[in-house]
Amino acid sequence: MVWNVDRRIKLRDLHVFQAAAETGSMAKAAARLSITQPAVSYAISELEHAVGAPLLDRSSLGVTPTVYGRALLERSAIVFNELRHGISEIASLADPEVGELRIGTTPPMAAVASSVFNRLVPRYPRMRFELTVGPTDVLLRQLRQRDVEIVISRLASMAGNDDLAVETLFHDELVVLCSKRSKWAKRRNVALADLVHEPWVLPPPTGFLTGVMRGAFEDQGLEFPRATVTTACTYSLSVLVGNGNFLGIHPRAMLTAPNEHPQLTAVDVRLPTTRGAIGLIALKDRSLSPVAKLFAQSVAPVVEDIKPKRIARAKRR
DSSP, X not given: OOOOTTSOOOHHHHHHHHHHHXXXXXXHHHHHHTSOHHHHHHHHHHHHHHHTSOOEXXXXXXXXXXXXXXXXXXXXXXXXXXXXHHHHHHHHHHOTTEEEEEEEEOGGGHHHHHHHHHHHHHHOTEXXXXXXXXXXXXXXXXXXXXXXXXXXXXXXXXXTOTXXXXXXXXXXXXEEEEETTSTTSSOOSOOGGGGTXXXXXEOOTTXXXXXXXXXXXXXXXXXXXXXXXXXXXXXXXXXXXXXXXXXXXXXXHHHHSXXXXXXXXXXXXXXXXXXXXXXXXXXXXXXXXXXXXXXXXXXXXXXXXXXXXXXXXXXXX
């Protein structure tokens, strides 16, 4: 098969193709786009002629993307995301106080992103931010697809990620969380063994933080606690721990960003093996938009706000 890359591909035809693939129907795509069904068929036919391959399998039940169509859909999503990025950047260059940023964070690091938003929005009220929260592997895939522009996450091995630019923001450790009203809140020099049989709220067994925490228990020759409640939701974790007798695990930043947590505190138990780098991740071959650069610059003072609180807490102990 010979691909004729010299033939012009129209963005309108790509947009029509996306609509047909997403709806699974030429008629539904026409309704979504407010055009006629023959216009949808013509646009897709033109696109198939331009790329030299069938993009949709057609049947009485509707349409589904072919293997060629799926490849084009993945790349066309990047094209449209880059166009939106470019338009947003033009708006920012014309008026530095406007712009849009799509950022991804892991659930623990949402607190850091929120702290930056709180700093920027009063100064730039016309800026808009779209926050996506998820596991690191999902966020990196979205980064490569241009669905998000930057990611804040704990940095595991970066092997095989040579296309990524990473800036280390700070180092954080996991802590055992409890309610400020818990019996564990005021105890000092707690042994990890004392906590094994307490009720725990834990992430799913396959979660990254669970693996790190499991290693901390195994290093001390301890059995990993049984989860009374399993959830990947940081909000559910904070509610369960803050209002009950549960213990949980979470990066310490949750307790200090943007301010000291009103309900949660850290049990005084040492977990030195859980310390890891938190980084700002972007694509090497993609220049950051003005809003993204401003966000990156604004992370530093947020991190500095976190550090003194840790030091102060250590001194009080």
